[in-house]
Amino acid sequence: MKITFPEKQADVAELSIDGNPVNYRIPPAIGTHSEVFQALSADKGLSAAKGKEIMAYVNGALLYRKNEWADQDKIRFPSKNYLRAPAVLTMIPKRKEFGVLEGGVLVDGDLIGEGVAKQIEVPADLSGWRASDGGVFTKDYRFFVPYDKWYQEQWDENNGMVIVLFGREGAEEGVRIAKDSKRNKPLWKVDVNTIEIPEKRVPVLLGGSGGGLLLDCGSYGGGDGCGVGVLK
Numbered sequence: 395m396k397i398t399f400p401e402k403q404a405d406v407a408e409l410s411i412d413g414n415p416v417n418y419r420i421p422p423a424i425g426t427h428s429e430v431f432q433a434l435s436a437d438k439g440l441s442a443a444k445g446k447e448i449m450a451y452v453n454g455a456l457l458y459r460k461n462e463w464a465d466q467d468k469i470r471f472p473s474k475n476y477l478r479a480p481a482v483l484t485m486i487p488k489r490k491e492f493g494v495l496e497g498g499v500l501v502d503g504d505l506i507g508e509g510v511a512k513q514i515e516v517p518a519d520l521s522g523w524r525a526s527d528g529g530v531f532t533k534d535y536r537f538f539v540p541y542d543k544w545y546q547e548q549w550d551e552n553n554g555m556v557i558v559l560f561g562r563e564g565a566e567e568g569v570r571i572a573k574d575s576k577r578n579k580p581l582w583k584v585d586v587n588t589i590e591i592p593e594k595r596v597p598v599l600l601g602g603s604g605g606g607l608l609l610d611c612g613s614y615g616g617g618d619g620c621g622v623g624v625l626k
Contacts, residue, residue: 406625407462407469411450418443418451420468422620424475427596430621431480431507440623442480442505446564448599451622452477453567456575456601472601475620476610479559480505482512483595483611488541488586494520497541497586499611501558510594510615528557541586549581549609556581556609559597572607579606 407418419440423433434442443451454463455471462468471477482504488497495516502514517523523531523538531538543554550556551565560568572578584595596615600608 407451407454409450409454409458411446416447416450417625419623419625420462420470422470422475422477422622424470424618424620426617427478427504427509427615427619428507428511430478430619431505431509433507434621434623435506437623439626441626443622443624444480444503444505445559445561446567447624448477448479448622449560449564449567449571452599452601452607453571456571456577456607470620471599472607475618476614477599477601478614478619478621479597479599480621481559481597482509482514483555483597484514484516485584485586485589485593485595485611486516487589487591489590493518494540495538497545499539499544499555500592501537501539501555503535504596509596512594514594516592527562528552528554530554530558544581545583545586547580549579553581555611559609568607568609575607577601577607579608582608582610582612584611 407420409416423430434440455469466474482502484500486492486495486498520531523533526532529543537558539554546553550569556565595611598610598614598619600610
């Protein structure tokens with residue numbers, strides 16, 4: 395029998411999710427949406443954090459805040475940078491000509507950093523799509539969240555957009571983190587009542603010391619956001 399004890403890595407932040415170890419490379423990739431996820435996809439030893447992995451990282455930064463999780467120069471969130479999610483959102487105007495898609499949002503994964511340049515087809519209807527968790531629809535790894543399932547004041551465990559981005563468990567964890575860190579904030583979103591054509595956005599989590607934990611579905615393609623990579 396051979397027993398080994400790995401040395402603590404200086405560039406890794408550790409935690410476990412449901413008993414399963416998860417190691418994040420720190421500091422995260424920094425830059426625009428495209429720069430961040432292109433850098434993560436180019437590193438064969440990493441996969442971009444997604445779903446509840448993102449919420450676990452937020453938990454470490456906002457609730458645990460010990461050891462490397464307290465070092466803003468290493469984890470970059472919440473006060474140094476906003477935290478990016480690997481997705482592209484297509485907001486559909488609240489106009490009758492868009493039929494069943496009116497006011498909804500298409501969510502496409504973006505692990506390689508295409509961002510708002512990603513070529514995305516807006517379907518004419520939901521033929522062939524199936525209803526999924528939280529009242530959203532899925533087809534070929536795409537999601538569609540109807541207007542009444544996401545265009546709400548709060549980003550909580552019942553909001554379809556939040557469920558798609560972070561999973562049901564991640565959505566529930568996000569609500570707990572916001573409450574326990576006293577950072578409850580509403581969902582900030584594009585006003586689909588004022589746009590005339592579908593518009594693409596990228597989602598970020600904001601957690602500055604002077605504000606709250608805010609899911610922002612605005613225009614954060616540029617700027618100095620960060621994206622977290624999980625060691626494979």
